[in-house]
Amino acid sequence: MRPVRDDTDFGSAPVSAQANEQSFWDHLGATRAEEYASEDILDLCPEPVVQPVISAGPTPDSRPDSASQGDFAEIARATSPAPSEAAREAWMARAQPMPRPAPRKPVSAAQSRRARLSYRLQRIWLTPFYRAALTRGLPLALVLGVCALLLANAQNRAQLVAWGQAAYSAVVDRPEFMVSDVTISPVAPELDRSIRARLAEELPSSSFRLDLPALRAEIESYDSVEEAALRLGADGKMFVTVRERAPVALWHSGREMQLLDIEGHRVALLAPDAPLPDLPLLAGVGAQTHVREALALLDAALPLGDRLRGLVRVGARRWDVVLDRDQRIRLPEEGAMQALERVLALNQAQDLLARDVLSVDLRNPYRPVLNVSPGALETLRAIRGNQSEALQ
Secondary structure: OOOOEOHHHOOOOOOOHHHHHHHHHHHHHHHHHHHHHOOHHHOOOOOOOOOOOEOOOOOOOOOOOOHHHHHHHHHHHHHOOOOOHHHHHHHHHHOOOOOOOOOOOOOOHHHHHHHHHHHHHHHHHHOHHHHHHHHHHHHHHHHHHHHHHHHOOHHHHHHHHHHHHHHHHHHHOOHHHEEOEEEEOOOOHHHHHHHHHHHHOOOOEEOOOOOHHHHHHHHHOOOOEEEEEEEEOOOOEEEEEEEEOOOOEEEEOOOOEEEEOOOOOEEEEEOOOOOOOOOOEEEOOOHHHOHHHHHHHHHHOHHHHHHEEEEEEEOOOEEEEEEHHHOEEEOOOOOHHHHHHHHHHHHHHHOHHHOOEEEEEOOOOOOOEEEEOHHHHHHHHHHHHHHHHHHO
């Protein structure tokens, strides 16, 4: 074997390039081994003693421990130039043994518990659910809890309501929002006075405080109002448009007199001493629900002229046509118009209603009945008696 030189005779004799290259890579492997030995995992292993060795050639002791390191050394020798003297000196300086790090202090049980607690807290913080609960849910719960605690006191609630009302009034009750004037479409004087009296209770008031749908419903509840519309205009004005009901008949319910429209809705209530309007007269229970039928019968009875007084609803089933001299035409429940036309035809042909007849009963269309007065009956008997004596 070739003699191995130490550090003292590095520059005393020349060495070959191959020996220099082999010594450089051996020195590099030893340095890496020293660095690995300084890690915590090798604390229990004895620290290797590293001595730089310069060999004249590859020897079995100077070769890498594994085949991969040998291959790496061969590739490095083939591709890298020979190291210079300064490089060798630098590597030799780095090859000095590194000081061994101080041994770690033993970990106490309290430190171990704190470490485990810190680890668990970090895991909780990294969980999306717990993180959202801590960053969002917890502040929200605290705010709600404080609000609930403050609102639990009745005095605080009253003060809060007072502040809210004051702020609302400061904005709503401004002069530019106030409504003080009313314009109503042409209607009956009584209805005009009623509407103005009702709106005077609300005005002047802010447009934000006026409940227009409620006012409209209240105006439409009047008997003579069929439809109403309320609109707010400029300069603090309110426009009220009203469509009145047109009375077409006068109904006597037995206790009072009412004006009815074509649908049977009450238009007005007449006072006992009020003059009667020139409208057809209806009477009887249920007459107000059959105004259209009654008006049709009255139109058909126009040939009777001034003798016609009105219609009476009997038993909430049928009609009686009332004439002067207490005459009545009793119409059937069904086919009333046809029965009335038959009576009018008989009256036109034979002056039936001009005779001493109390009523014409057509409730049974197949068996009409004439009710005559007692005087007419005696006269009829006398005529029949005279006719029988003349025949004898």
